[in-house]
Amino acid sequence: MTHYDHVDVQESDFSIQNEYEMLRENNQQDGAIVFFTGLVRDFNQGSNVTGLYLEHYPAMTQKALKTIVSQARSRWPISRVRLVHRVGQLNLSDQIVFVGISSPHRESAFEACMFIMDYLKNQAPFWKKENTVTGQTWVSAAEKDKLAMNKWQ
Numbered sequence: 001m002t003h004y005d006h007v008d009v010q011e012s013d014f015s016i017q018n019e020y021e022m023l024r025e026n027n028q029q030d031g032a033i034v035f036f037t038g039l040v041r042d043f044n045q046g047s048n049v050t051g052l053y054l055e056h057y058p059a060m061t062q063k064a065l066k067t068i069v070s071q072a073r074s075r076w077p078i079s080r081v082r083l084v085h086r087v088g089q090l091n092l093s094d095q096i097v098f099v100g101i102s103s104p105h106r107e108s109a110f111e112a113c114m115f116i117m118d119y120l121k122n123q124a125p126f127w128k129k130e131n132t133v134t135g136q137t138w139v140s141a142a143e144k145d146k147l148a149m150n151k152w153q
Contacts, residue, residue: 004080005073007065009056011088014098019082023102030079034109035100036117040090044130045142051131052096054087060125061085068119072101075115076108083116087126115152121145 006022016037023033040052069081082100090096099116103109121141128139 005066005069006080006082006084007062007069008084009058009061009065009087010084011086013086013095014084016095016098019084019098019100022082023080023100027080027102030102030104032104032106032109033100033102034106034113035082035098036113037095038097038117040092040094040096042092044139047130047132047134047137049092049130049132051092052090053129053131053136054090054096055127055129056087056125064124065120068116068123071119072112072115076103076112077105078103078108078112081112081116085120085124085126118145118149118152122149 016035020033020035023035040049042049065083065085069083072078072081078101080100080102082098084098086094086096097120099113099120101109101112103112122145130137130139
């Protein structure tokens with residue numbers, strides 16, 4: 001089986017259609033494609049959010065994301081992975097992250113997608129500053145995100 005991973009951190013928006021087509025292109029061995037897209041919402045931990053700013057160290061972040069994908073690949077028989085994470089200024093409803101998985105079977109695709117998202121929320125070196133109606137706040141990992149990651153251990 002040929003492995004095909006795409007990991008990218010970028011400021012620009014991405015096209016869900018393009019990402020999906022890349023998972024399907026010349027891919028006749030997989031019977032499942034699962035993907036998740038994260039969006040900027042207008043609330044978090046009791047605050048009214050008006051936007052986000054995400055920072056990162058490019059080399060460190062790229063390496064961490066590749067490690068998370070590799071960990072998922074070691075657990076499930078997945079074929080293709082597309083992981084795109086945005087940084088910079090994001091407004092309400094903007095797309096933040098895309099995780100797409102192709103696999104011969106849906107169970108592996110769903111579980112690998114959830115695993116990658118749970119690890120992204122806890123181990124990817126992004127620093128998130130929320131803009132709220134009362135000012136700006138650096139955001140730390142939520143307890144529910146830590147609990148979600150623990151189920152994979």
